[in-house]
Amino acid sequence: MSESKDTQGELWEVFLQTKKGLPFKHAGSVHAYDKEMAIQNARDLYTRRGEGRGMWVVPANAIVAVDPSDDSSFFDPADDKVYRHPTFYELPEGIKNM
Amino acid sequence: MVVEELEVLFQERIDANEKIEPRDYMPDAYREHLIRQMSQHAHSEVIGMQPEGNWITRAPSLRAKKILLAKVQDEAGHGLYIYSATETLGITRDELIEKLHQGKAKYASIFNYPALTWADMGAIGWLVDGAAITNQVSLQKTSYGPYSRSMVKICKEESFHQRQGYEVIAAMAKGTPEQKEMAQDALNRFWWPSLMMFGPHDSASPRTGNAMKWKIKRESNDVLRQRFIDKTVSQAALIGLTIPDSDLKWNEERGSYDFGEIDWDEFWSVVKGGGPCNLKRLNHHKKAHKDGAWVRKAAVAYAKKYSNK
Numbered sequence: 001m002s003e004s005k006d007t008q009g010e011l012w013e014v015f016l017q018t019k020k021g022l023p024f025k026h027a028g029s030v031h032a033y034d035k036e037m038a039i040q041n042a043r044d045l046y047t048r049r050g051e052g053r054g055m056w057v058v059p060a061n062a063i064v065a066v067d068p069s070d071d072s073s074f075f076d077p078a079d080d081k082v083y084r085h086p087t088f089y090e091l092p093e094g095i096k097n098m
Numbered sequence: 099m100v101v102e103e104l105e106v107l108f109q110e111r112i113d114a115n116e117k118i119e120p121r122d123y124m125p126d127a128y129r130e131h132l133i134r135q136m137s138q139h140a141h142s143e144v145i146g147m148q149p150e151g152n153w154i155t156r157a158p159s160l161r162a163k164k165i166l167l168a169k170v171q172d173e174a175g176h177g178l179y180i181y182s183a184t185e186t187l188g189i190t191r192d193e194l195i196e197k198l199h200q201g202k203a204k205y206a207s208i209f210n211y212p213a214l215t216w217a218d219m220g221a222i223g224w225l226v227d228g229a230a231i232t233n234q235v236s237l238q239k240t241s242y243g244p245y246s247r248s249m250v251k252i253c254k255e256e257s258f259h260q261r262q263g264y265e266v267i268a269a270m271a272k273g274t275p276e277q278k279e280m281a282q283d284a285l286n287r288f289w290w291p292s293l294m295m296f297g298p299h300d301s302a303s304p305r306t307g308n309a310m311k312w313k314i315k316r317e318s319n320d321v322l323r324q325r326f327i328d329k330t331v332s333q334a335a336l337i338g339l340t341i342p343d344s345d346l347k348w349n350e351e352r353g354s355y356d357f358g359e360i361d362w363d364e365f366w367s368v369v370k371g372g373g374p375c376n377l378k379r380l381n382h383h384k385k386a387h388k389d390g391a392w393v394r395k396a397a398v399a400y401a402k403k404y405s406n407k
Contacts, residue, residue, distance in 0.1 A: 006391055007398060008191045011182075028248070029182045031191060033397040034404070045175050048168075049255075068121045 009033040013063060014042040017054030024056055032057075112313050117243040120186035128312050129187050131305065132242055134203070135314065136184040137194050141205035143177035145379050149213035150222060158216060165262050166219065172259065176252050183244035199384050207365070208291050210373030217270045217277075221284035223263015225292040225330070231256045232326040233296065241313035264333065271337040278338070285334065286342045293357075294365045296323040302362075327355050 009031040015024040027046045032038035038057045046052065066074050082088050091098065099107075104123050111118065118124055147170050154170065157163035181191055197203035208226055213219065231253065238249045270281035297319040300306055309315040327346075334341050345358035368376070 006192070006394060008195075008394065009397065011185065028179060028251075029185075030178070033394075034401040037397065044171075045178055048172070048175065065121070068119065069123075 009037075011060040012038040012042070012057045013060050014046050015056040015058070016046060016052040018051060020053050024054065027051075029060060030057070109311075112241050112311075115313070116241075117246060118241055119243045127308065128314075131308060131312070131314060132245065133184060133187050133189055135309075136180055136187075136245055137189075137197065137203050138205060140177045140180035140184060140194070141198050141203055142209065143173050143180065145205045145209045145383060146226075147173045147177075148379055148382055149209060149211075149375075150219060152213055153216065153219050156216070157219075162266070169223070169259055169262060172255050176248075176255070179248040179251060180245075183242075183248045186244045195387060199380070199387070201371075201380070204369070205379075206295060207368040207373060208288075208295050209379060210368050210376045211287065211291055212375050214287075215280050215284060217267060217280040217284035218288070220263050220265075220267025220270060220281065221288040223259050223261075224267055224333070225263075225285075225288050226295070227256055227259040227263060228330060229292045229295045229326050231260060232322050232329075236315075236317045236322060239313075239316045245314075267339075268337045271339055281337075282339055285339050289342050290360060290364075291368075293323055293327070293360055294368075296320075296326070298362070298365070324354055327357055331355055 010033070011029050012032055013029050014027045016027040017024045027042075030038060030041045030045055032041050035057070039055065042055060042057050043052070047055070078084075105125055108118075108123055108125060108128075111122075118128075150166060150170050150173070154163060154166050157166050181194060184194060185191060194203065198205070208229075213222060234249050234253050234256065238246060238253060240246045240249065267281050267284065270277045270284075272278070273281075297303055300318045300320045303319055306315065306318060310318070331341060331346065343358045345356065347356050349356045367373070371377075
């Protein structure tokens, strides 16, 4: 990035935790020049109505994603392992608390 | 895979109501249509801050001032949600702004009308946001994932906007005779431009075909306009205001209101730059962007110096 070029900053992805104890979920993205500004901009943009109790902000270029063109082959090792689900198992009639 | 096959698969996904995500295959024309529509939408949110921003310093009470500030801040937020969603299509924020400044990207013509009185704050929230909500509720089901998600978030926030506008105009309508007259005048000036927000008739809207086929648009301009009219007429009556359309009449058979013809010459004239505030709105945006350049530069320098990324 050259000194003189006008820029609106890098892209950051924002993850919000709506309540303590819940998982963080992607909320959207934000532009900022550094960490501090990223977290302040994200607060102003995504938590104006108390949507967040926790927040992660991550440089978008640090995220590693599955290529959508081969996502089916990437995930298919799980497809033939039905025995990983509790419904796979045959249990005697009348069993309780399982 | 050759392009033809990819396009067939793409259309199958659309027909099955699957959402398209940023890195999925999409035809160039789909991408271009989205960039045009979404950037116009984002620019509208941002330019829309101007007529209301105009009244922040003149709000009649501290309560009204706080509410208006929050609303204008929301509009900035909405612009940013949609800009971010547009950027996932492979265009930068800087390019989007540049196209606006060059006049290659549009924004909603409604913001080229001035906000002359406090009652206009009511009419804008009630009618302009009301029309926008009608459109955006429909767009929640648009086929492009990031656009759809930004619409869901925006719709949640917009209903406050419409209610605050209605509260303002309702208060004016039951005030002094002069205040009531201001409320009626605001309705008179904003009614037709609000109906124009839905765009030309379906028969005169050349891009509607593709937009519907690709499920970018889920309902046509005329359908959405009719829905807005049907839900707004009784809201005017409730506060004793008269909608400025002598042809407005309940049609029992259709279960909808019939209404008069929109002045399409005015519509196209404002779209093409002939509205009362076109130049002012764009120049203000350019100036704000230019005046802020040193802040962006300083922020880059600061980030570099402390490299706290």
